[in-house]
Amino acid sequence: MNILELTDNRGNIMYNVAIMGATGAVGQVMLELLAERGFPIGELRLLASARSAGKEVEFEGETHTIGELREDSFANIDLVLASAGGSISRKFAPCAIDAGAVVVDNTSAFRMDPSVPLVVPEINPQDLATHAGIIANPNCSTIIMDVVVWPLYRRSRVERIVVSTYQAISGAGARAMEELESQTREVLDGKGARPREMPHQTAFNLFSHNTQIGAEGYCEEEMKMVCETRKMFHDDDIRITPTCVRVPVMRAHSEAVNLEFEEVVDESEAREILAAAPGVEIVDDVEANHFPMPIEASGKDAVLVGRIRNDISRADGRGIDLFISGDQLRKGAALNAIQIAEELVERDLLKAPVATAGS
Amino acid sequence: MNILELTDNRGNIMYNVAIMGATGAVGQVMLELLAERGFPIGELRLLASARSAGKEVEFEGETHTIGELREDSFANIDLVLASAGGSISRKFAPCAIDAGAVVVDNTSAFRMDPSVPLVVPEINPQDLATHAGIIANPNCSTIIMDVVVWPLYRRSRVERIVVSTYQAISGAGARAMEELESQTREVLDGKGARPREMPHQTAFNLFSHNTQIGAEGYCEEEMKMVCETRKMFHDDDIRITPTCVRVPVMRAHSEAVNLEFEEVVDESEAREILAAAPGVEIVDDVEANHFPMPIEASGKDAVLVGRIRNDISRADGRGIDLFISGDQLRKGAALNAIQIAEELVERDLLKAPVATAGS
Numbered sequence: 001m002n003i004l005e006l007t008d009n010r011g012n013i014m015y016n017v018a019i020m021g022a023t024g025a026v027g028q029v030m031l032e033l034l035a036e037r038g039f040p041i042g043e044l045r046l047l048a049s050a051r052s053a054g055k056e057v058e059f060e061g062e063t064h065t066i067g068e069l070r071e072d073s074f075a076n077i078d079l080v081l082a083s084a085g086g087s088i089s090r091k092f093a094p095c096a097i098d099a100g101a102v103v104v105d106n107t108s109a110f111r112m113d114p115s116v117p118l119v120v121p122e123i124n125p126q127d128l129a130t131h132a133g134i135i136a137n138p139n140c141s142t143i144i145m146d147v148v149v150w151p152l153y154r155r156s157r158v159e160r161i162v163v164s165t166y167q168a169i170s171g172a173g174a175r176a177m178e179e180l181e182s183q184t185r186e187v188l189d190g191k192g193a194r195p196r197e198m199p200h201q202t203a204f205n206l207f208s209h210n211t212q213i214g215a216e217g218y219c220e221e222e223m224k225m226v227c228e229t230r231k232m233f234h235d236d237d238i239r240i241t242p243t244c245v246r247v248p249v250m251r252a253h254s255e256a257v258n259l260e261f262e263e264v265v266d267e268s269e270a271r272e273i274l275a276a277a278p279g280v281e282i283v284d285d286v287e288a289n290h291f292p293m294p295i296e297a298s299g300k301d302a303v304l305v306g307r308i309r310n311d312i313s314r315a316d317g318r319g320i321d322l323f324i325s326g327d328q329l330r331k332g333a334a335l336n337a338i339q340i341a342e343e344l345v346e347r348d349l350l351k352a353p354v355a356t357a358g359s
Numbered sequence: 360m361n362i363l364e365l366t367d368n369r370g371n372i373m374y375n376v377a378i379m380g381a382t383g384a385v386g387q388v389m390l391e392l393l394a395e396r397g398f399p400i401g402e403l404r405l406l407a408s409a410r411s412a413g414k415e416v417e418f419e420g421e422t423h424t425i426g427e428l429r430e431d432s433f434a435n436i437d438l439v440l441a442s443a444g445g446s447i448s449r450k451f452a453p454c455a456i457d458a459g460a461v462v463v464d465n466t467s468a469f470r471m472d473p474s475v476p477l478v479v480p481e482i483n484p485q486d487l488a489t490h491a492g493i494i495a496n497p498n499c500s501t502i503i504m505d506v507v508v509w510p511l512y513r514r515s516r517v518e519r520i521v522v523s524t525y526q527a528i529s530g531a532g533a534r535a536m537e538e539l540e541s542q543t544r545e546v547l548d549g550k551g552a553r554p555r556e557m558p559h560q561t562a563f564n565l566f567s568h569n570t571q572i573g574a575e576g577y578c579e580e581e582m583k584m585v586c587e588t589r590k591m592f593h594d595d596d597i598r599i600t601p602t603c604v605r606v607p608v609m610r611a612h613s614e615a616v617n618l619e620f621e622e623v624v625d626e627s628e629a630r631e632i633l634a635a636a637p638g639v640e641i642v643d644d645v646e647a648n649h650f651p652m653p654i655e656a657s658g659k660d661a662v663l664v665g666r667i668r669n670d671i672s673r674a675d676g677r678g679i680d681l682f683i684s685g686d687q688l689r690k691g692a693a694l695n696a697i698q699i700a701e702e703l704v705e706r707d708l709l710k711a712p713v714a715t716a717g718s
Contacts, residue, residue: 166604188544205608206525206606206653207652208650210648213645216671217626217669218671241672241678245613245615249563250563256523258521258617289567289571289572293564293565295564307576307602309576311600312575313600321602
């Protein structure tokens with residue numbers, strides 16, 4: 001925090017918060033959640049590219065004008081919530097730190113930097129203590145999987161995960177969501193699809209996640225699930241084979257997860273563990289054939305889990321299958337970032353390592 | 360075949376063909392394919408429930424009136440292609456056999472009957488020889504997976520499969536496809552979804568396959584993939600854990616498949632095997648990020664396979680990951696049934712075991 005502490009009328013400390021990428025899909029949900037959760041905001045500074053600067057946004061009944069994101073945008077800011085893309089974060093996060101702020105970065109820019117903690121508060125909040133100005137928010141597919149896998153991992157180490165994702169178009173941003181909507185109308189009207197934001201038709205179609213495929217044949221999104229899970233679990237030996245797929249769902253990612261444990265873990269025990277796990281809600285009504293669905297996960301904080309069953313392909317009792325849906329924009333992005341900020345406040349870690357002249 | 364053989368003007372034998380469920384999604388594609396492939400049809404008899412009887416259908420420029428399906432509908436019929444539901448097949452297949460016909464049944468009614476061959480012509484055509492009047496066509500998700508897995512299995516036995524499906528709404532029939540279309544319009548217009556054909560919203564949503572969940576926690580669709588694969592591969596020990604999910608795609612199922620082999624199988628070897636496999640087409644352009652997609656698999660005979668890669672979660676080289684899309688109505692249903700009929704003609708097996716008085 002800066003030296004001049006703001007307090008509300010009860011004496012609670014208030015924080016000056018900047019949002020980078022305030023007009024994006026994640027930025028919009030950040031604003032909703034900051035209001036909903038009553039984060040102690042002093043000044044709110046909304047920042048975006050020159051293209052979006054000047055636009056007006058409502059927040060708690062007040063109109064805020066979006067400012068252009070520049071190197072000198074961070075004076076007197078305590079906390080930056082960044083979700084404007086990796087290259088933007090790489091450029092501006094150092095400026096924010098120099099100005100005395102702490103950056104919670106939602107992009108992939110710093111996630112695998114060994115000096116930057118990568119945190120899901122339900123998993124590894126203790127890693128926040130090591131921050132040097134930046135805390136990275138994991139990839140959405142990783143968060144949604146790991147918030148469910150971690151409590152089971154604590155019972156018995158998970159040796160291997162086979163995971164297939166069903167990723168909503170929200171993961172590609174607000175304009176991709178608009179494209180899914182307009183393209184779906186066009187296809188229903190018998191016109192051909194003309195993808196612009198996405199490389200392939202999204203309406204009534206699905207395709208392998210359109211990040212670059214690396215030498216081993218896995219795309220970047222898949223490798224994020226592998227590497228980020230290892231970093232957060234502090235387990236470089238956990239083995240994961242993901243297949244990431246985009247589906248014509250507006251919001252909330254789903255995942256079919258097959259887990260191999262070191263020890264025997266029974267379905268009923270897994271169910272008990274998940275029932276008690278923070279950030280997780282069991283939706284597993286076999287009678288009614290009602291399991292996690294993206295339309296029900298959308299707008300929810302908890303990640304939904306169901307289809308909890310012993311893996312019939314294993315005779316040794318060390319396998320569990322699960323099906324998960326979680327709001328990609330909430331727990332998969334904005335909510336986790338704000339939970340990190342709340343945890344920083346709680347642990348008195350919301351201060352940059354070097355106080356600068358201006359603060 | 361019946362005693363009075365029909366021949367065309369070149370002396371080729373013609374067969375009298377009845378279609379049960381001619382107005383359904385699969386029945387419609389059967390008609391397309393019978394014409395497209397030039398199946399040697401003498402009389403074509405289209406049969407459906409009383410509700411659909413009297414409707415007119417075009418076939419090769421001629422108008423056919425749909426007759427009501429009754430116990431006495433099969434006089435002089437050589438071949439029945441049945442896709443009107445399991446209970447209809449159970450009731451009418453014996454009548455068809457009594458009348459001297461051979462039934463290729465697309466329902467689940469007889470698939471696991473030990474006396475009924477379950478056949479994908481690319482996998483186990485030899486099993487046709489054992490038929491006693493009925494040949495079962497496997498479940499669509501099973502066919503699409505197994506036509507790709509079988510050539511690899513022949514190289515090295517597959518010990519275990521972890522598979523997640525992305526199933527098109529065509530799998531639930533023509534009315535479910537219409538519902539996806541009309542419901543999508545309603546949701547785009549801001550109206551709530553009111554599912555009638557399907558238990559849950561299909562527009563911009565996905566859900567666990569809505570067949571009943573059994574004692575072990577797997578739904579019927581998933582257990583079909585397990586049991587039917589074992590029967591066709593003649594391998595009761597192959598271990599499979601499927602997760603079946605319906606997605607808002609009109610036609611063509613996709614599947615993420617993780618294979619564990621007995622021996623080391625390298626990605627390049629898997630690729631060579633699949634390139635030479637009948638009924639399979641590789642779509643695996645890493646540079647262009649172009650892999651199997653349901654819109655490209657729709658209307659195609661071949662099952663598309665891509666994302667062919669060594670499983671990075673295994674150090675022993677015994678794992679391969681794949682992504683598959685195949686037309687659920689073609690290879691997943693109508694095409695496979697007609698290929699069975701063609702194979703029966705080829706092998707001179709298109710005759711019922713007992714000639715009856717009427718034939």
